[in-house]
Amino acid sequence: MELIQSFSVDHTRIVPGIFVSRQDKLGDEVITTYDIRVTKPNVEPALDDASMHSLEHIIATYLRNDPDWKDEVIYWGPMGCLTGFYLILKGAKAPREIYDIILSAFKSVEGNTEVPGTNPENCGNYIMHNLGMAKWYAARFVKYLEENVDNDAMYEYPKTERLVTDDGRQFHDS
Numbered sequence: 001m002e003l004i005q006s007f008s009v010d011h012t013r014i015v016p017g018i019f020v021s022r023q024d025k026l027g028d029e030v031i032t033t034y035d036i037r038v039t040k041p042n043v044e045p046a047l048d049d050a051s052m053h054s055l056e057h058i059i060a061t062y063l064r065n066d067p068d069w070k071d072e073v074i075y076w077g078p079m080g081c082l083t084g085f086y087l088i089l090k091g092a093k094a095p096r097e098i099y100d101i102i103l104s105a106f107k108s109v110e111g112n113t114e115v116p117g118t119n120p121e122n123c124g125n126y127i128m129h130n131l132g133m134a135k136w137y138a139a140r141f142v143k144y145l146e147e148n149v150d151n152d153a154m155y156e157y158p159k160t161e162r163l164v165t166d167d168g169r170q171f172h173d174s
Contacts, residue, residue, distance in 0.1 A: 010158040011041040016144055017154030018095040018102055021086065030092040031074065035157075036102060037084040038141050046082035050130035051137055053078075054115045056085070057123070058134065059105045061116045063087075069101050095155040103145050109138035 009019075019035040039046060047055070060076040063069055075088040089098070115129045148154045 009035075013158035015040055015148075015151075015153050016084075016141065017148070017151075018099060019155065019157050020095060023092055029090060032089050032092050034087040034089065034095065034098065035079075035084060036087055038137060039083045041081065041083045044083075047137055048130065048133060049082070050128050051133035052082055053125065054129040054131050054134035055109065055138065057115050057117050057129070058109050058112055059085070062105045062108045063101070066101065066104075099145070099149065103142065106138045106142045106145070109135055 014037060016037045016039060019037065021033040021035040023033075024031045056076065056078055063073045063076055069089075072089045072091060073087070074090060076085060078085055087098075087102075112131065112135075115131050115134070117123050118126045118129055120126050145154075
């Protein structure tokens with residue numbers, strides 16, 4: 001079975017940042033999935049469930065209300081490993097081209113006095129939120145983004161290196 005793209009990223013070398021995870025054609029349109037990596041995998045602690053959930057609600061609301069971006073946004077949601085988020089946009093912008101909207105979205109978290117959509121009618125787990133910690137993670141990521149804006153490693157995936165057999169098969173160490 002072929003290894004999917006997101007598993008070919010070297011998670012021992014990736015840093016927080018904004019990466020293109022994949023690009024797909026949907027008819028005549030290109031759809032791009034971005035990896036918005038908030039913490040360093042397997043080194044820093046993952047975000048806790050409640051904070052991640054709050055960031056999902058706040059930033060999804062922000063992105064879908066931004067007049068310049070709302071028509072581009074298809075999806076914003078958490079990664080299963082809780083180290084970041086996936087953003088799916090129409091089009092094929094480079095990671096540096098979405099830096100400003102990602103920075104603005106995470107900066108917007110600080111101004112929230114409540115998490116949008118946190119009642120039983122709007123959310124499947126409406127009591128699992130932590131606005132205080134969401135603000136802490138957002139502020140930490142904003143600082144990191146601002147300090148590393150010119151760091152190429154923040155925009156380019158480190159790929160895993162696999163041995164390839166003579167007949168073209170990839171060797172996976174166990």
